[in-house]
Amino acid sequence: MPHTPGATEADRHPVPDRPELPEITETEWNDWRWHMRKRVTNVDKARQWINLTADEEQAIDKSAGKYRWSVTPYYASLMDPDDPTCPIRQQAVPALGELAEFSGAEVDPVGDMFYRKTNRVVHKYPDRVIMLITEACPVYCRHCTRKFHTTDVDGSYFRDNEGESFEEDLRYIAEHPEIRDVLLTGGDPLSYRDGKLEEIISGLRAIPSVEIIRIGSRFPVLLPQRVTDELCEMLARYHPVWLNTHFNHPKEITPESAAAVDRLLRHGIPVGNQTVLLRGVNDDVTTMRTLMTELLRIRVRPYYLYHCDNVTGVSHFMTSIEKGWEIMEGLQGHITGFGVPQYVLTTKIGKIPIAQPYFSRVPEGLLLRNYRGQEMVVDASVHPITEADAT
Ligand SMILES: *Cc1c(COP(=O)(O)O)cnc(C)c1O
Numbered sequence: 001m002p003h004t005p006g007a008t009e010a011d012r013h014p015v016p017d018r019p020e021l022p023e024i025t026e027t028e029w030n031d032w033r034w035h036m037r038k039r040v041t042n043v044d045k046a047r048q049w050i051n052l053t054a055d056e057e058q059a060i061d062k063s064a065g066k067y068r069w070s071v072t073p074y075y076a077s078l079m080d081p082d083d084p085t086c087p088i089r090q091q092a093v094p095a096l097g098e099l100a101e102f103s104g105a106e107v108d109p110v111g112d113m114f115y116r117k118t119n120r121v122v123h124k125y126p127d128r129v130i131m132l133i134t135e136a137c138p139v140y141c142r143h144c145t146r147k148f149h150t151t152d153v154d155g156s157y158f159r160d161n162e163g164e165s166f167e168e169d170l171r172y173i174a175e176h177p178e179i180r181d182v183l184l185t186g187g188d189p190l191s192y193r194d195g196k197l198e199e200i201i202s203g204l205r206a207i208p209s210v211e212i213i214r215i216g217s218r219f220p221v222l223l224p225q226r227v228t229d230e231l232c233e234m235l236a237r238y239h240p241v242w243l244n245t246h247f248n249h250p251k252e253i254t255p256e257s258a259a260a261v262d263r264l265l266r267h268g269i270p271v272g273n274q275t276v277l278l279r280g281v282n283d284d285v286t287t288m289r290t291l292m293t294e295l296l297r298i299r300v301r302p303y304y305l306y307h308c309d310n311v312t313g314v315s316h317f318m319t320s321i322e323k324g325w326e327i328m329e330g331l332q333g334h335i336t337g338f339g340v341p342q343y344v345l346t347t348k349i350g351k352i353p354i355a356q357p358y359f360s361r362v363p364e365g366l367l368l369r370n371y372r373g374q375e376m377v378v379d380a381s382v383h384p385i386t387e388a389d390a391t
Pocket residue numbers: 115122123124125128129130183351
């Protein structure tokens with residue numbers, strides 16, 4: 001399927017030519033609620049979009065009741081019907097690897113439950129919190145490291161408390177004026193309708209110590225039609241609002257997703273991207289370099305490259321850390337610095353940058369290397385390293 005960054009929705013008829021599919025009108029295709037209603041949640045519906053393999057069918061069957069599964073028609077339309085290794089398909093269709101046992105796998109490796117202060121507020125860094133507002137997502141990504149929120153393994157984050165009042169959460173934030181930055185996440189916060197979201201966001205805006213509001217949402221990738229002008233206008237009433245999304249592969253950059261990003265940007269909402277390094281999906285330099293440069297073309301700023309966590313049901317997507325280093329080396333210096341995300345490991349003590357350094361200390365000063373492997377020493381008499389060198 002062609003993807004032309006920056007093109008408009010009208011430039012492409014997005015529905016693949018499959019006789020199994022019922023007719024879909026342009027109006028239906030552009031309506032995010034239609035996609036939510038028509039999500040793929042069983043084998044029969046999946047067969048309308050792709051030719052399922054026996055392994056996929058078995059995985060769908062065995063993961064039922066354990067890991068949630070749903071795919072929007074929009075995201076399903078990006079899948080290759082015949083290739084089970086298609087990067088979209090691997091992110092959206094259950095695989096037998098989800099059910100395998102891996103040593104060290106945990107449901108909550110980053111310790112959200114440990115830092116949870118109220119029903120929704122997780123306070124780990126002094127100046128900022130995440131607020132988990134729902135466990136619903138339009139597509140349940142197979143690699144989701146928030147498995148604790150979107151699965152039924154060992155209970156879930158909210159159990160039955162998702163619908164509770166926000167009063168306690170907002171009060172906690174107001175009573176901790178050191179919190180200047182609130183990140184709405186989940187699940188996907190844009191799963192809520194605009195009115196409900198506005199209640200939450202206006203509640204946050206009424207707290208004077210909250211400087212910035214951030215939204216973590218994969219809707220621009222999984223169902224870009226959700227990012228309507230009305231939604232953007234509402235968000236723009238509560239600036240400064242930032243949004244980070246989650247593109248993992250260049251195939252996800254479509255006219256629809258580019259248009260959603262453009263709507264956010266035109267309403268003054270900067271858009272960043274967090275990519276997860278996934279075995280078999282994006283673990284090669286060429287794919288990652290294309291992803292980052294294509295993101296820049298649609299004016300999305302790469303933010304983090306996450307090393308895949310060893311989360312229950314996700315471990316089969318893990319790569320080695322050396323693989324991450326190889327990818328970072330293939331980005332740094334080869335493309336502009338603002339196209340290079342920070343490579344991080346998420347842990348119970350926070351997100352830790354783990355890219356390899358481009359310098360080391362030597363007796364004369366600093367030994368530097370560049371992206372091509374050329375080296376030079378910067379003498380400590382030119383660039384003092386310690387305060388003693390400087391005097
Ligand atoms: C990721 C995260 C944040 C935000 O981190 P940034 O590095 O500021 O993007 C805040 N709180 C928690 C608990 C997080 O996991």
